[in-house]
Each structure stands twice: as C-alpha cells, then as structure tokens.
Amino acid sequence: MTAWFDVGLALMALGLAWRAIATRRAFDSTVAFVIYGLVLTIAWVRLGAYDVALTEAAVGSGLTGALLLGAAHRLERAPADEDRPSAPLRALLAVACAGVALGLGAVVLALPQVEPLQAVAAASAAEATGLLNPVNNVLMAFRAIDTVLEKMVLxxxxxxVWSLAPDAAWGRRPGRRFPPAAEGPLTLFARVLPPVGVLIAAHLLWVGADAPGGAFQGATILAAMILLVRLAGLADAPPVSSRALRLLIVLGPAAFLGVGMAGVVLAGAPFAYPAAHAKAIILVVEFAMLVSVAATLALLVVGPPERAQAAP
Amino acid sequence: MAALMIWAAVAIAAIVAVGLVRVLCGPTRADSMMAAQLIGTGGIAVLLLIGVAAGAPAVVDVALALALLSAFAGVGFVLGGARR
Amino acid sequence: MILDVAAVFGLAGAGAVGLGLFGMLANPRPLQKVLAFNLMGSGAFLMFGAVARRAAAPGLGPDPVPHAMVITGLVVSFAATALIVGLLLRLHAVSGSTSLKPQPGPRRAARSTPASKTSERGDAA
Amino acid sequence: MSWALDALSAVLIGAGVLGFFAGTVGLLRFPDTLSRLHAVTKTDNLAVGLIVLGLMPQVDGVGAALRLALVWLLLQASGATVGQLIAEVARRDGAPPAEPAASGRRDRGPRP
Known part of the structure; x- marks a missing residue:
C-alpha cells in the first residue's frame, strides 16, 4: 500500500517538474515549482528525513517560491529574447538528458545497503554535545565548519545582491515600497500571523536540540513573517546603510566563528566545545544565528536598494 | 488504527491529485492559485495522517511550518497577480 | 535490486535531474532556466536522501550526515538563486531585456552609464 | 474505552476524507471560478478540521494535541485570507459571477 503511495507521490513530483519547465508563462512555471516543493516535503517525510522536510517546506517552496514569483511578476512583460533551440537540437538534448537521468537511475538502483559508519559517529557525538538530534549534531559539532561556511555563503x-544597486539608490531602503493596503483581510492577517510565527520559530529552535528543527528552520519562518508584514504594507525594510541592520546580520556568523575559535583555547581544537557546557553554548550560537539568518534571508528575497528617492 | 490512517492519507492524496490536474489545466490565474491552496491543505492533511500513523511527532512540526508558509505563498501569489 | 522508498524517490531524483538539465538547456527564458537549475538541485538532494536511507541502521534511523549536507545545500542554492535573480532583474532594468546576447545598442542611454558598470561587476562575481 | 476512541477517530477521519472528496467534486463540477473557489476553501478547511479532531485521541500528551489544533487554526486563518484575495484576483481578471443573485453569498469567504 505505502509502496504505491510513494510511487504516486514520485510521479506527481515528476509531472509537476515537467510542467515547471514546459509552460510558457513564468507565473505558471513558478506555481508548479511551489507545488513541486510541497510534494517533495511529503517525499522527505517518507524518507524519514524530518529535518530536511522542514527545510524543504520553508526554503524550497516557501522562500524560493516568493523570490521567483516576485521576479516572474516583474519580468512578465519582458520580450522573449533568447532563441529557442531548433527542433533537432532539442531532440538531441532530450536524448542526452534522458541518458543522464537513466545513468543516475542505474546508480540509485545499484546502491548497496551499507553499514552506517557516519550515523554511528554522529550518534555517539550526542554524548559529547548533549543534543539528541543527530542531524543537528552533524551541523553544529561533527561538521560545524560546513555550517559556518554556509552562513558565509548567505x-x-x-x-x-546589494552590490547590484544603482549608484543613486545606494544606502537607501531595499526593494520596492508596498503601499499600505486598505484595511482588509490581508492587513488583519499580517497582524495576527507574525506573533504565532515567532512562537513557532522559537519552538523549532528549542526542540531542535533533541528533535527535528533548529536555528535555520526557525529563521526561515521568521523571515517569512517579516516578508508578510512588508507585503501587507505595514512596515518597510530599514535602509541598507543602517548600522543596526548590519550588526544584526553579522551577529550570527561572528558568534559562531568566535565560539569556534575559542574552542582552540578552551577545548583544544577549532569548533570543539568544552564538554560540560556544550549544549548551552550551542543554544546561544543557534539563537544568534536564528536572528541573523532570518534578517539575511528576508533581505535576499527583498533584493537590492533601487529607489533613487526616499519613499514618499 | 495506523493502517486506517495510511489508507486515509492515500485516499486524500489521490483525491487532491485528481483535483490538481483539473485546476492546473484551468485557464485563469485564480485557478492556478486554487491549485496551490488545494494541495496545501491536502498535503498538510496527508502529513498529519502519516505522521501520527508513524508515531513521529516531528511531522506535526513540519505540518505547522507548511501551514504558516502556505499562507505566505498564497499572499505572494496574490500580490504577484493582483496589486500592480 | 530493491524497489523500496529509497529506490522510488532516488529514481524520482534522477528523473528530476534529467528534467532540470533539459529545461536549463532547452528553455529560452532565463527565469525558467533558473527554476530548472533549482529542479536539478532538488533531484540531486533526493538522491542524497536515497543514499541516507540505504545507510539506515536498525534503531538509529537514516544516516544524518547526508541530511545535514542537503540542508546546507538547500540554503546555498537559495542564496545562489537570490543572487542570480537579482542579476537578472538588474539586467532587465538596465537593458530592457533579459537576453545575454550582445545588444545592438543600449536602449536607455541615459540610465545605462553608471548602472552597466555595476552589472558587469556583478556578472564577474 | 480505547476502542470507543478508536471508533470515534475512524468516523471523524472517514468524514474528513469524504469532505476532501466533496470539495474536489465541487471543483470539477462547478461552472465558474468563484464557485470553484467556494468549494475548495470551505470544504477543505472543514475536512482538515475533522481529520485533526479524529487524530487528537491518537496522540499522547496535551502538547501534541494542541499543536494539531494550532495547525487547523492556522489553516482556517490562511484559507479565509487567501480565499478572499484569490476572489479579488478572479474579479480583476474578469471572471463573471454565475448569477448576480447568488454571487453575493458565494464570494464571501469564511471569517478567521
């Protein structure tokens, strides 16, 4: 029974992926992509990867969807400007891509059932850090350097993105101004939802120590709430030259790097935590990252400053 | 009881998939947004059912996140479509 | 050969990589190319999920290391998408088109002088 | 006692599945955009509510049950808001209401 459920889910995902690349209008592609993200979230739950399912729901369909929708709306009237490949070339491309997919499929089918060496290593790290969530152990302790670099990439x-601002707009508020909507369902919603979102983000950060969740997933939800308030026209983003904003963005990576370097002195290796306080230190670092990552994600969706004049 | 929940999840997924095909072929933008709304609610129901059936409380958190973000995506659609 | 959860979604991942690659090469619209690139990425992540599932130990659940890598990968691909969408919108604002082909001449000469410098710097990054 | 709770859960979950079924039938059969919207937003919220009620006896702890309820509340709020906004888009895109007399009742979504 569940096998058919999985097959149906996989076929649905592939159908939506096909629609996302095959339709002409950018809006339709984006809608298909967002729904594809939802289907993938269920697929990740079926694979037992609850942390990834949370991230996919939040980033894969939520934030990426918002970003692409905004761009699709603004490029709606852009002329179709590249040449479509000719029919024989497209057929050739289709055959080549099908070959790639078949090769990868063969690799998937050839995967052996293996002994989980790394799972054992990460699970044993639980005793050192006091966290029971194996994925967060990997992210915060076992491969902490990857996580720091990920924040640096963000x-x-x-x-x-900010460097794409025209000279005249530099230092001003990013993105377009959404005029406040007339009092209606949207403004009510944008006032009621954020407090609930903050609670859920805090919940995800807190349970992330022992159960699926964590700073990043919580940050995505916070970012979505910030964007919702902005879309409803209730608040505008601060200017990018604001010192408080910049401090907020740097806080998380700086805290993580600082604690990682302090590990050299306190625990004998970079990104090692003193065993007695490991859980407390990790929670503090995660809280700093929650705030910074939420601000960074929201600003990435908003885009560069582009208003030459101060908002009317 | 778990078997019944899985059955219900499969039934809802099938029902939503049928509705989805219809709506994705729909002509207007409102139809596309309805598709997203439909699969949002349907997907959350499926997640809750398979989560409780598998005894994994974490899946309820995934559903919570999805419920928050589906609202956000819906608002995004509308602002892309309606407010110029 | 075992056709279980891992195999089914691993195969779906392989299919998504193929579809994404085709969309990136064959679709003429830049925004849909970006979207296809994201599809390709998510297909690769699904294959990671299959690998993690194959390494499941009794009582431990799937291997957490690939999961952590997928989470990092999702974040990085979001950051890359945001940057490329920013570039695309800037290019459109400057040249009135999203084409990467050399244009016959700047359409909005008045605005393009300081701005085209910015977009070139962005392209190189 | 537990068989009674199980039976209650089964009935409620079954009713929820029927609710989704009814919503999809409405989606397939109703002629215009606004009535289709009506079918989707109303029945689906009811169906999720029934399923949440049916799942509540099956989870352990008040916290888990409360989180289930919160999922439903969030869906209620977002369904109401997004339903209204979609109706606005449909109107701007020029979807005609089915009959002037009935449409006034139809396009008003549920309140959060």
Missing part, C-alpha cells in the same frame, strides 16, 4: 550572497 552573507556573501547578500553583499552580492
């Missing part, structure tokens, strides 16, 4: 991407 930070670098934000610097890249």
């Amino acid at each position: 930070f670098a991407a934000l610097v890249g």
Whole structure:
C-alpha cells in the first residue's frame, strides 16, 4: 500500500517538474515549482528525513517560491529574447538528458545497503554535545565548519545582491515600497500571523536540540513573517546603510566563528566545545544565528536598494 | 488504527491529485492559485495522517511550518497577480 | 535490486535531474532556466536522501550526515538563486531585456552609464 | 474505552476524507471560478478540521494535541485570507459571477 503511495507521490513530483519547465508563462512555471516543493516535503517525510522536510517546506517552496514569483511578476512583460533551440537540437538534448537521468537511475538502483559508519559517529557525538538530534549534531559539532561556511555563503550572497544597486539608490531602503493596503483581510492577517510565527520559530529552535528543527528552520519562518508584514504594507525594510541592520546580520556568523575559535583555547581544537557546557553554548550560537539568518534571508528575497528617492 | 490512517492519507492524496490536474489545466490565474491552496491543505492533511500513523511527532512540526508558509505563498501569489 | 522508498524517490531524483538539465538547456527564458537549475538541485538532494536511507541502521534511523549536507545545500542554492535573480532583474532594468546576447545598442542611454558598470561587476562575481 | 476512541477517530477521519472528496467534486463540477473557489476553501478547511479532531485521541500528551489544533487554526486563518484575495484576483481578471443573485453569498469567504 505505502509502496504505491510513494510511487504516486514520485510521479506527481515528476509531472509537476515537467510542467515547471514546459509552460510558457513564468507565473505558471513558478506555481508548479511551489507545488513541486510541497510534494517533495511529503517525499522527505517518507524518507524519514524530518529535518530536511522542514527545510524543504520553508526554503524550497516557501522562500524560493516568493523570490521567483516576485521576479516572474516583474519580468512578465519582458520580450522573449533568447532563441529557442531548433527542433533537432532539442531532440538531441532530450536524448542526452534522458541518458543522464537513466545513468543516475542505474546508480540509485545499484546502491548497496551499507553499514552506517557516519550515523554511528554522529550518534555517539550526542554524548559529547548533549543534543539528541543527530542531524543537528552533524551541523553544529561533527561538521560545524560546513555550517559556518554556509552562513558565509548567505552573507556573501547578500553583499552580492546589494552590490547590484544603482549608484543613486545606494544606502537607501531595499526593494520596492508596498503601499499600505486598505484595511482588509490581508492587513488583519499580517497582524495576527507574525506573533504565532515567532512562537513557532522559537519552538523549532528549542526542540531542535533533541528533535527535528533548529536555528535555520526557525529563521526561515521568521523571515517569512517579516516578508508578510512588508507585503501587507505595514512596515518597510530599514535602509541598507543602517548600522543596526548590519550588526544584526553579522551577529550570527561572528558568534559562531568566535565560539569556534575559542574552542582552540578552551577545548583544544577549532569548533570543539568544552564538554560540560556544550549544549548551552550551542543554544546561544543557534539563537544568534536564528536572528541573523532570518534578517539575511528576508533581505535576499527583498533584493537590492533601487529607489533613487526616499519613499514618499 | 495506523493502517486506517495510511489508507486515509492515500485516499486524500489521490483525491487532491485528481483535483490538481483539473485546476492546473484551468485557464485563469485564480485557478492556478486554487491549485496551490488545494494541495496545501491536502498535503498538510496527508502529513498529519502519516505522521501520527508513524508515531513521529516531528511531522506535526513540519505540518505547522507548511501551514504558516502556505499562507505566505498564497499572499505572494496574490500580490504577484493582483496589486500592480 | 530493491524497489523500496529509497529506490522510488532516488529514481524520482534522477528523473528530476534529467528534467532540470533539459529545461536549463532547452528553455529560452532565463527565469525558467533558473527554476530548472533549482529542479536539478532538488533531484540531486533526493538522491542524497536515497543514499541516507540505504545507510539506515536498525534503531538509529537514516544516516544524518547526508541530511545535514542537503540542508546546507538547500540554503546555498537559495542564496545562489537570490543572487542570480537579482542579476537578472538588474539586467532587465538596465537593458530592457533579459537576453545575454550582445545588444545592438543600449536602449536607455541615459540610465545605462553608471548602472552597466555595476552589472558587469556583478556578472564577474 | 480505547476502542470507543478508536471508533470515534475512524468516523471523524472517514468524514474528513469524504469532505476532501466533496470539495474536489465541487471543483470539477462547478461552472465558474468563484464557485470553484467556494468549494475548495470551505470544504477543505472543514475536512482538515475533522481529520485533526479524529487524530487528537491518537496522540499522547496535551502538547501534541494542541499543536494539531494550532495547525487547523492556522489553516482556517490562511484559507479565509487567501480565499478572499484569490476572489479579488478572479474579479480583476474578469471572471463573471454565475448569477448576480447568488454571487453575493458565494464570494464571501469564511471569517478567521
């Protein structure tokens, strides 16, 4: 029974993926992509990867969807400007891509059932850090350097996006201004939902120590709440030259790096935590990252400053 | 009881998939948004059912996140479609 | 050969990689190319999920290391998508088109002088 | 006692599945955009509510049951809001209401 459920889910995902690349309008593609993300979330739950399911729900369909929808809306009237490959070339491409997919499929089918060496290693780290969630043990202790670099990538991407601002708009508020909507369902919703979202983000951060969840997933939800308030026109983003905003963005990576370097002195290796306080230290670092990552993600969706004049 | 929940999840997934095909072929933008709304609620129901059936309380958290973000995505759709 | 959860979603991942690759090469619209790139990424992540599931130990659940890598990968691909969408919107604002082909001449000469410098710097990054 | 709770769960979950079925039938059979919207937003919220009620006796702890309830509340709020906003888009895109007399009742979504 469940096998057929999985097969149906997989076929649904592939059908939506096909629709996302095959339709002409960017809006339709994006809608298909967002629904594809929802189907993938269920697929990750079926695979037993609850942490990944949370992240896929939040980033794969939520934030990426918002980003692409905004871009699709603004490029709606852009002329179709590249040449479509000719029919024979497309057929050739289709055959080549099908070959790639078949090769990868053969690899998947050839995967052996193996002994989980790394799972054992990460699970044994639970005794050292006091966290019971194996994925968070990997992220925060076992491969902490990857996680730091990931925050650096987010930070670098934000610097890249901001650097796309025209000279005249530099230092001003990012993105377009959404005028406050007339009092209606949207404004009510944007006032009622954020407190619930903050609670759920805090919950995810807190349970992340021992159960699926964590700083990143909580941050995504916070970012979505910030964007919702902005879309409803209740608040505008601060100017990118604001010192408080910049401090907020740097706080998380700086805390993580600082604690990692302090590990050299306190525990004998970079990104090692003193065993007695490991859980407390990790929670503090995660809280700092929650705030910074939420701000960074929201600003990445909002885009570079582009208003030459101060908002009317 | 778990078997019944899995059956219910499969039934809802099938029902939603049928509705989805219809709506994705629909002509207007509102139809596309309805598709997203439909699979949002259906997907959350499926998640709750398989989560409780598998005894994994974490899946309820996934459903919570999805419920929050599906609302966000819906608002995004509308602002892409309606407010110029 | 075992056709279980891991195999089914692993195969779906392989299919998504193929579809994404085809969309990236054959679709003429840049925004849909970005979207296809994301599809390709999610297919690769699904294959990671299959690998993790194959390494499941009794009582331990799937291997957490691939899961952690997928979470990192999702974040990084979101960051890359945000950057490329920013570039695309800037290119559109400057040249009135999203084409990467050399244009016959700047359509909005008045605005393009300081801005085209910015977009070139962005392209190189 | 537990068989009674199980039976209650089974009935409620079954009713929820029927609710989804009814919503999809409405989606397939109703002629215009606004009535289809009506079918989707109303029945689906009811169906999720029934399923949540049916699952509540099956989880252990008040916390888990409360989180289930919270999922439903969030869906209620978002369904109401997004339903209204979609109706606005449909109107701007020029979807005609089915009959002027009935449409006033139809396009008003449930309140959060």
